[in-house]
Amino acid sequence: MDKVFKALADLTRRELLDRLRAEGGQTLGQLCGRLAMSRQAVAKHLVILEDANLVACVWQGREKLHYLNPVPIHEIAERWIRKFEREQLSALAELKRALEGERPDQAAAEERTAKTREEPAAAVAPDATPRSTGAHSGARRERDRKRRE
DSSP: OHHHHHHHTSHHHHHHHHHHHHSOSBOHHHHHHTSSSOHHHHHHHHHHHHHTTSEEEEEETTEEEEEEOOHHHHHHIIIIIIHHHHHHHHHHHHHHHHHTTOOHHHHHHHHHHHHHHHHHHTTSOTTSOOOOOOTTHHHHHHHHHHHHO
């Protein structure tokens, strides 16, 4: 996996991957034509991408066609992003509640209250001035009032 991170760390290699994603099966000459680099420099970048298994090559006669292999990127997403996503999001929600001075059961109750406030608003004429019906607006006003006292 270190090879994948190393390969993705370079802007030129990421650009090559983007080009291969947009149009697979390109030769070295086709890839060089779109970059302001020498053929040898692009070939070195492609070797690093091949070593990281991010690019797959297929020989057709005398031409070597390059294709994007998205599997290593998917493995990174599975291991490093989705694995921690739920825990981090719930931790951020808890932090938000703590900073706003709410208890989890209070937040749920306020959310239900906000939904009931929004239902009558649907019957209001379209030209009526909208009012703030945010879930936390009442709690914030109350907290701000107490701070001022």
